[in-house]
Amino acid sequence: MAELIGDDLVAWGVEHARALFECAYERDPGSSEARVAEAVVLSALVSARTGRADCGSLISEGDRATKAAVARGTSVEVVVQGVQRT
Numbered sequence: 001m002a003e004l005i006g007d008d009l010v011a012w013g014v015e016h017a018r019a020l021f022e023c024a025y026e027r028d029p030g031s032s033e034a035r036v037a038e039a040v041v042l043s044a045l046v047s048a049r050t051g052r053a054d055c056g057s058l059i060s061e062g063d064r065a066t067k068a069a070v071a072r073g074t075s076v077e078v079v080v081q082g083v084q085r086t
Helices: 007-025 032-050 055-072 076-085
Strands: none
Touching: 007 032, 032 055
């Protein structure tokens, strides 16, 4: 993404996604759910800067987070609620 929006904007997006995530979830900022929050913010920044959506990273992080949640035994309802909050 840095090639599309620059290193500074990526760093800003990651920092703010983590802050939002920590306020909403009070969980580890390195968790798979936190990476989904980062993907959402960075995708929005790419879209705002370039005028095109970056769905690839959203899909990939969403898949990864879903697999991690299933491995932890998290119910589908909880996963969907997390996606809706993000």
